Amino acid sequence: MGRILLLKLLTAIIAAICLGISYMSPQASFGDSADASASLEVMQIRLYKYDKNSISNYHFGEPTLPAMMPQGTEIVINGLVNNQNHTGEHFDYITQVIDSEGYTRYIHVRYGVAVPIGRQIGIDSGVPVILDEVGTYIVKIFAWRHLDDNPVTLSAGAARSINVTE
Known part of the structure; x- marks a missing residue:
């Protein structure tokens, strides 16, 4: 029970800081903004099995994981x-994972630079x-600018679901 309460509190705090609102339902998320200028596009979400020996952002030849995976x-x-x-x-590249109850289980922000016109980067x-x-x-990825000061949505984001089984 304490873990769920902590997740609810964390979701509300993140929303208040990053989105400048005083309350956020557990179902709301970073991509729920109607004013996306679409200057960046999150085209695809890919999942890879974690390997502590792999090079970050470099997954050449690695198979992506299916939408169903074991606990x-x-x-x-x-x-x-x-x-x-x-x-x-x-x-700012925002990754958010939302569980079955609508609570944010993971959120991470990384800084990125995208090269001009149609060049793709994987982050x-x-x-x-x-996934325990x-x-x-639901995995969501968004691109924002000035997350720490007057945030601006740069992409509508992308979403992908994952089913975790026993």
């Missing part, structure tokens, strides 16, 4: 971001995510 699987979440501007774009989540409870998880 306790350690994964790396990788998003493919495309810049549609004529100039480079500095952005990994900061640390491996362990049975259920359906």
Whole structure:
């Protein structure tokens, strides 16, 4: 019970800080913004089995994980971001994992730079995510600018579901 309460509190605090609102239902998330300018596009979410010996952001030849996986699987979440501007774009790359009850189980922010016009970059989540409870998880990735001061949505984001079984 204490863990669920802590997750609820964490979700509300993150929302208040990053989105400038005073309350957020557990079902709301970073991509729930109607004013996305779509200058960046999160094109794809790819999941890889975590390997402490692998090079971050480099998954050449590695198979992506299926949408169904066993409980306790350690994964790396990788998003493919495309810049549609004529100039480079500095952005905050936000990875969020939401559990079956609608609570944020994982959230991480990384800083990125996208090269101009149609160049794609793959960015990994900061640390491996362990899916330790049975259920359906939703993985969301967004690109924002100025997350620490007057945030601006740069992409509508992408979402992918994962079913965790025993």
